[in-house]
Structures are given as structure tokens and as C-alpha cells.
Amino acid sequence: MVKNIGIIGYGSMGKMLLDKFIESKTIQESNIFISNRTFEKIINLNKTYSKLNICKNNIDVVKNAKILFICVKPLEIKNVLTEIVEYLGSNVHIISLNGSVLFNQIEKICINHKISKIIPSIIAEVNQSVTLVCHNANVNIKDKEAINNLLKCFGTIMEIPEPEMGMGSELTSCMPGFIGAIFKVITEEAVKHTSISKEKIIDMVIATMYGTGKLLLEKEMTYDTLINRVATKRGITEEGTKIIENKLPEIIEEMFIKTLEKRRITTEKANNEFNI
Ligand SMILES: NC(=O)c1ccc[n+]([C@@H]2O[C@H](COP(=O)([O-])OP(=O)(O)OC[C@H]3O[C@@H](n4cnc5c(N)ncnc54)[C@H](OP(=O)(O)O)[C@@H]3O)[C@@H](O)[C@H]2O)c1
Numbered sequence: 001m002v003k004n005i006g007i008i009g010y011g012s013m014g015k016m017l018l019d020k021f022i023e024s025k026t027i028q029e030s031n032i033f034i035s036n037r038t039f040e041k042i043i044n045l046n047k048t049y050s051k052l053n054i055c056k057n058n059i060d061v062v063k064n065a066k067i068l069f070i071c072v073k074p075l076e077i078k079n080v081l082t083e084i085v086e087y088l089g090s091n092v093h094i095i096s097l098n099g100s101v102l103f104n105q106i107e108k109i110c111i112n113h114k115i116s117k118i119i120p121s122i123i124a125e126v127n128q129s130v131t132l133v134c135h136n137a138n139v140n141i142k143d144k145e146a147i148n149n150l151l152k153c154f155g156t157i158m159e160i161p162e163p164e165m166g167m168g169s170e171l172t173s174c175m176p177g178f179i180g181a182i183f184k185v186i187t188e189e190a191v192k193h194t195s196i197s198k199e200k201i202i203d204m205v206i207a208t209m210y211g212t213g214k215l216l217l218e219k220e221m222t223y224d225t226l227i228n229r230v231a232t233k234r235g236i237t238e239e240g241t242k243i244i245e246n247k248l249p250e251i252i253e254e255m256f257i258k259t260l261e262k263r264r265i266t267t268e269k270a271n272n273e274f275n276i
Contacts, residue, residue: 006065010036014071024153129155
């Protein structure tokens with residue numbers, strides 16, 4: 001039987017979930033209930049999804065949903081949970097989209113509930129997300145299957161332990177941003193050495209990035225095989241790969257130190273919010 005789905009928060013992630021569930025026909029519009037702090041942002045959604053249940057407040061969503069996606073920023077999660085908890089049925093499955101807010105924080109308010117955390121990435125928009133999931137002890141195999149059946153419409157699903165959600169998020173949901181930043185630098189540096197237009201450089205780099213990913217996946221090629229196939233001994237590519245191998249580790253190490261520290265601080269702030 002199809003369960004009603006609730007989505008609280010219509011930002012980047014809430015919109016992605018709504019669009020994907022409907023576009024893939026995973027859930028019918030009439031089985032989805034949605035709310036957002038700024039109601040004006042969702043008021044016209046019926047023009048696109050005529051049967052969608054647009055709710056004036058979070059409580060109306062909660063009263064109807066069996067699976068509830070909380071798609072708000074980490075420091076807003078506590079407020080939402082506090083507001084809705086008395087209307088939550090005991091069997092409602094709460095899904096938080098944030099990796100930094102911990103189960104023991106959510107459980108302080110939603111005692112004995114089924115709680116999962118999911119981390120999709122922006123590439124869900126093209127059905128390529130590697131969505132990370134983890135569950136608290138109240139989530140059983142059937143619940144996990146139900147969640148996987150929903151999430152598979154926008155990519156693959158990987159279950160990992162809660163303490164690894166931080167690094168896992170860096171490698172999946174943050175990674176498109178990191179990749180974009182790296183290739184932006186490559187493009188800007190390339191422009192300095194050629195008369196090829198920036199637009200053409202961007203086309204070349206994106207198509208090559210896409211093809212390289214496909215090659216690695218479809219041929220099950222390792223990074224080393226790839227590098228050895230392209231960077232032949234004493235060749236031109238090898239000059240470039242040597243620089244990358246010498247200089248990039250320091251930058252990447254600094255990046256992970258900074259992002260993981262920022263994550264730790266967010267968890268600490270949430271801890272303070274939840275008074276743990
Ligand atoms: N963006 C990503 O790539 C990504 C990937 C994985 C996980 N996440 C996680 O997903 C969560 C949502 O991120 P996002 O990027 O979608 O954020 P976002 O674009 O800022 O959207 C958050 C939405 O929540 C709404 N909201 C805030 N407080 C609310 C409340 N009390 N009741 C109802 N709605 C409320 C906001 O409404 P207003 O219109 O009033 O601002 C806004 O539309 C975050 O925890 C984030 O860490 C994000």
C-alpha cells in the first residue's frame with residue numbers, strides 16, 4: 001500500500017525530492033503533503049502539480065504523513081521537531097536530510113521513533129545521486145526497503161554507519177561542489193595559455209570529465225591504470241600528473257581538515273540547541 005509522504009521545507013532538497021518522486025511516478029501527487037516556512041514559495045505549486053497537498057503549516061503535513069522528510073537547515077531542525085512532535089503518530093518514520101544532527105539529538109525530542117538520515121546530492125537531478133543512508137535502532141528491514149524504494153528513483157543508495165556520515169557527505173553530496181571548484185580553476189588557468197574561447201574550454205573539460213567517469217565505471221578501471229594509460233613514461237601528460245601528485249595532497253588535506261572541522265562545529269551547535 002502506498003504511504004503518504006510529508007515534506008517539510010521546500011528549498012533545494014525539498015524541491016528535488018518532490019520533483020523526483022512525482023516525475024518517476026514513485027509517489028502520486030495526491031499522496032504527498034508539503035509545507036514551507038515561507039508559504040508564498042509553495043502557494044503556486046498546484047499549477048504544476050494539481051493534486052499535490054499544499055499545507056499552510058507543518059502540523060497539517062505531520063497529521064497526514066507516514067514517512068516524513070525534514071528538509072530544513074541543521075539549526076532549524078530542533079524548532080521543527082519541537083513544533084510537530086505532539087502530532088506525530090508513533091509509527092511515523094522521520095527522515096532527516098542532515099548529516100551533522102545526530103540520532104541522539106533527534107531522539108531527545110522524538111522518543112522511540114523510527115528515524116533515518118539520508119544524504120542525497122545535487123546530481124540526483126539527473127538520477128545519479130549516491131544517496132547515503134543510516135538508521136536508528138527502531139527502523140526495521142521493511143522500513144529500510146520502503147525508504148530504498150523511494151530513494152532509488154534518483155540514483156543509488158549506500159548504507160553507512162552514522163559516525164561516517166560526515167566524511168561520506170564530503171565524498172558524495174559536497175563532491176559536486178569540490179569538482180566544480182577544481183575544474184573552474186583548471187578552466188581559468190587554461191584561458192591564460194590559449195586562444196581557445198572559455199566556452200569551448202568548458203565544453204571540452206566537462207565532456208572529458210563525464211567520459212572519464214564513464215570509463216572508470218564501465219571498464220572498472222582503477223585510477224592507476226587510467227593514469228598509466230594516459231601518462232606514458234617521460235611523456236607530456238606525466239609532466240602534469242607529477243605536479244598534481246606532488247602539490248595537490250597538501251591542498252586536499254587542508255580542505256578535509258577545514259570541512260570536517262566545520263561539520264564538527266555544526267554538530268556542537270546543534271548539541272547546544274538540543275541541550276545535550
Ligand atoms: N543542498 C544540498 O546539496 C544538500 C545535500 C544533502 C543534504 N542537504 C541537507 O538538506 C537540508 C536542506 O538543505 P537545502 O539545501 O534544501 O536548504 P535550503 O535550500 O535552505 O532550504 C531549506 C528550506 O527549509 C525551509 N524552512 C526553514 N525553517 C522551516 C520551518 N520551521 N518550517 C518549514 N520550513 C522551513 C526554508 O523556508 P524559507 O523559504 O522560509 O527559507 C527553506 O525553503 C539541510 O539540512 C542540508 O544540510 C543538502
